[in-house]
Amino acid sequence: MKRAFPILAILTALLLSYGLYGALIVAPTERTMGEVQRIFYYHVPSAWTAFTLFFLNLAASVVYLIRRNPRADAIAFAAAEVGVVFCTVVLVTGPIWARPVWGIWWTWDLRLTLTLVLWLIYVSYLVLRRFSSSGQTPVMAAVLAVFGALDVPLVYFSIWFFRTQHPQPVVGGGGSIDPRMLHVLLINWAAFSCFAALVCWSRYRLEVLRREVEETQALESLLEAGNQR
């Protein structure tokens, strides 16, 4: 991974730059919404990336529950934290897009409400990990992650099966999209996915290092106490 990291970093920088250029210049202007529709190229890939990270959190949590592998727990933690960051982007860019298009910042529509609930579930997951000092915290967090992940398909499919204020899906679900728009959307999704992989890896490394330091400190304190006796 040491060699792959700088290569992925360069690829991410290139994809993000090209994605931004595509979103602002290459993609055609949408007929009804105009320029503000270009928020789509950041809003939708951020949502897809958040979903991917929450599924990674679920997979790592299940592995942890089965094998009690601390590295799986660290991966779950990193994925949840980075997922919350991407979900925050979705919840911030959504209302900024909604204001000029719908005339309101927020509505208690099913898709929006479920996304907010999803964000709250993973924030509570992070709060649990941050403030609980119990030795069972990773197990409780993993169980919460399994239940929390149930909200991801609900968020995704809410616009397929229910009539909502949120637009219907343009990719899959019978929607249609200009090929140039789809190209820019997919480039931005690839860019944000690479960026998420980099950040997630860095967060995972930090978590592993932090745990090693804490364990060493605890061991040295014990040895010190033993020597004083």
Place this chain on the structure above:
Amino acid sequence: MSYLYAAYIATWVIHIAYLGYLVRGYTRVRDDIEEMNRKRRD
């Protein structure tokens, strides 16, 4: 147009703030490791 820029700027402000949080975390861990090494030497 201002909404478009606001959304893009907000996105990068959130990501950069999180990257700053990560850098601070690495700095703390590095300081802890240096502190442990200093204690061992003493």
